[in-house]
Amino acid sequence: MCRWADLPKELLEMISKRLDFRVDVLRFRSVCTSWRCSVSPPSFDQEIPPVFLKLPHPICADAVLMQTAICRIEYPRNYPSSSSSLPKSSLVKVGESKHGKLQLFHPLSNQLTKDSFISLNFLDHKFVQLSEACLLKLPSGISVFGINKVAMFPLSASCNNNCELGILAIYHEGKLGYWKNGDKEWTLLDDRNFEYDDIIAYRGQFYVVDRRGTVSWIDPSLKVIQYSPPLYGCGGQKNLVESCGDLYVVDRFLDGERRTWRDYEDAMGGTDNSLRLSKLMRKPGPVAVDFRVYKLDEEWGTWVDIKSLEDRIFILGIDCSFSVSCRDLNGGKGNCIYFLHDSLRFGNGMGGGAIHVFRFDDHSIDNLTENPWFSEIFWPANVGSST
Amino acid sequence: MSSSTDSPTLTTETTQLSPQPDTETAKPTKKITLKSSDNQIFEVEESVAMEFATVKSFFEDSPSTDTVPLPNVTAKPLSQVIEFCKEQIKFKANPDEAQKKKYNAEFVTEKSDKDLVDMIPVANYLEIKDLLDVLNQAVADRIENKSVEYVRSFFGIDNDFTAEEEAALRREHAWAYEGVDED
Numbered sequence: 001m002c003r004w005a006d007l008p009k010e011l012l013e014m015i016s017k018r019l020d021f022r023v024d025v026l027r028f029r030s031v032c033t034s035w036r037c038s039v040s041p042p043s044f045d046q047e048i049p050p051v052f053l054k055l056p057h058p059i060c061a062d063a064v065l066m067q068t069a070i071c072r073i074e075y076p077r078n079y080p081s082s083s084s085s086l087p088k089s090s091l092v093k094v095g096e097s098k099h100g101k102l103q104l105f106h107p108l109s110n111q112l113t114k115d116s117f118i119s120l121n122f123l124d125h126k127f128v129q130l131s132e133a134c135l136l137k138l139p140s141g142i143s144v145f146g147i148n149k150v151a152m153f154p155l156s157a158s159c160n161n162n163c164e165l166g167i168l169a170i171y172h173e174g175k176l177g178y179w180k181n182g183d184k185e186w187t188l189l190d191d192r193n194f195e196y197d198d199i200i201a202y203r204g205q206f207y208v209v210d211r212r213g214t215v216s217w218i219d220p221s222l223k224v225i226q227y228s229p230p231l232y233g234c235g236g237q238k239n240l241v242e243s244c245g246d247l248y249v250v251d252r253f254l255d256g257e258r259r260t261w262r263d264y265e266d267a268m269g270g271t272d273n274s275l276r277l278s279k280l281m282r283k284p285g286p287v288a289v290d291f292r293v294y295k296l297d298e299e300w301g302t303w304v305d306i307k308s309l310e311d312r313i314f315i316l317g318i319d320c321s322f323s324v325s326c327r328d329l330n331g332g333k334g335n336c337i338y339f340l341h342d343s344l345r346f347g348n349g350m351g352g353g354a355i356h357v358f359r360f361d362d363h364s365i366d367n368l369t370e371n372p373w374f375s376e377i378f379w380p381a382n383v384g385s386s387t
Numbered sequence: 388m389s390s391s392t393d394s395p396t397l398t399t400e401t402t403q404l405s406p407q408p409d410t411e412t413a414k415p416t417k418k419i420t421l422k423s424s425d426n427q428i429f430e431v432e433e434s435v436a437m438e439f440a441t442v443k444s445f446f447e448d449s450p451s452t453d454t455v456p457l458p459n460v461t462a463k464p465l466s467q468v469i470e471f472c473k474e475q476i477k478f479k480a481n482p483d484e485a486q487k488k489k490y491n492a493e494f495v496t497e498k499s500d501k502d503l504v505d506m507i508p509v510a511n512y513l514e515i516k517d518l519l520d521v522l523n524q525a526v527a528d529r530i531e532n533k534s535v536e537y538v539r540s541f542f543g544i545d546n547d548f549t550a551e552e553e554a555a556l557r558r559e560h561a562w563a564y565e566g567v568d569e570d
Contacts, residue, residue, distance in 0.1 A: 007508060008511070011508075015523045015527055016527075021532070026559070032546065032547045035544075123557050124557070129533065220489055
């Protein structure tokens with residue numbers, strides 16, 4: 001059998017050249033001594049020029065696709081600065097800066113972590129990737145107005161291959177569209193249903209859910225194929241979450257009506273951004289008051305109302321929803337859902353309202369700022385909420 | 388390919404090439420016999436074998452041979468490599484870039500980490516450039532954003548750094564994090 005440590009240098013270089021991120025090359029070199037000799041170190045001095053995607057009507061923006069990974073950092077047990085009060089593992093969103101270095105964000109609020117209270121080092125800290133997230137951002141850093149959710153299509157796409165870049169997006173109220181770099185317009189994947197709520201990559205395919213809880217998958221030729229019967233859940237907003245290999249629909253019960261795209265268009269009358277927002281603020285968005293979780297019984301094609309998430313924690317972010325076991329997060333409590341209060345939807349930029357926790361056992365909802373204990377599952381714990 | 392094969396149903400179709408038990412070749416001009424290091428015999432069409440640059444040059448050097456020994460290649464990765472090349476021949480006859488891309492993507496998606504890692508040296512040894520490209524990309528995608536420890540276990544490599552070397556690595560890695568954005 002061939003030993004990988006002794007493989008020809010060219011082969012290792014070929015693989016390392018295909019790593020999109022410079023940090024990954026750094027890690028690749030740290031595997032063993034022979035690899036370290038074979039692969040040259042990446043440079044962190046050179047700026048990566050942002051690639052602007054010229055999104056056509058009705059979005060009309062020059063945007064940058066920001067790709068991040070939701071990870072669980074595991075701290076080593078013998079780490080000098082880790083005290084017993086610190087959790088041994090927590091959630092963080094990892095992105096790449098324009099110089100190719102790692103940037104750490106809060107997984108829910110998307111806030112960039114400015115100061116780290118312990119020094120991080122990925123030889124000591126193990127990153128376990130839980131999920132990937134995509135966000136379209138304007139050069140100013142705020143996310144693109146009108147886009148609710150994006151994903152790169154197909155799944156295997158790489159953001160560095162911009163000429164072939166294609167994106168799936170839910171925009172306006174819930175239109176499901178596809179746009180390929182260079183296309184003059186968006187392709188509407190479903191011209192009858194404008195109420196899509198969420199996209200998720202699951203078992204190597206993209207799945208979408210609409211407001212009624214019907215789950216469909218998107219085949220490689222971009223056909224939307226119904227996968228589940230409608231859920232007819234009474235809640236007003238659906239999210240897709242994968243947990244332990246199963247697909248779940250989270251049904252959010254809202255107090256107040258969801259804003260329509262018309263509300264936004266009316267507010268868009270002015271060119272002043274702050275004026276637009278203040279106009280929107282006059283019509284308060286809906287508030288989540290309860291949650292239900294359903295799992296599809298694939299054999300019978302029926303929805304199962306889940307009464308408890310057991311040790312799982314569901315996290316519904318702006319650009320990504322995922323789940324994690326509280327047992328992996330020593331500070332966390334299971335059977336709850338973290339979410340953002342939807343004070344301003346439609347890609348309002350970073351943040352998107354304060355982080356709240358829904359507890360399944362008593363159906364209570366708490367603001368994280370009032371219960372900072374709940375933010376201990378995130379890294380760093382002191383950035384609990386955003387405004 | 389019909390769309391039903393892509394359907395995310397619970398059953399996945401796996402096509403395994405079973406090694407041919409006997410070496411008897413009825414049409415020696417059409418078939419070529421490959422022998423893996425674990426003594427499994429594979430009988431393949433000549434056109435498929437010619438996809439392997441190493442085998443091709445072997446035949447150019449000694450045209451009268453009927454069995455090509457592949458001392459560096461075990462049966463499992465070899466069968467997978469043959470499966471891939473068979474499809475590539477079809478695409479050569481009927482060029483369809485989209486279908487080819489789709490096939491290549493599916494080929495790697497359904498393989499385990501170990502299968503991919505085992506196939507790379509084989510594709511390299513047999514000099515099948517297209518497959519090597521596909522495999523290298525797939526492996527790069529799978530180790531992206533993973534810890535050093537993960538990459539080690541992915542390739543089955545032991546950490547052989549001394550304590551001093553590790554300390555140097557640690558220093559190198561410490562500044563790969565960016566606490567504050569430049570702007």
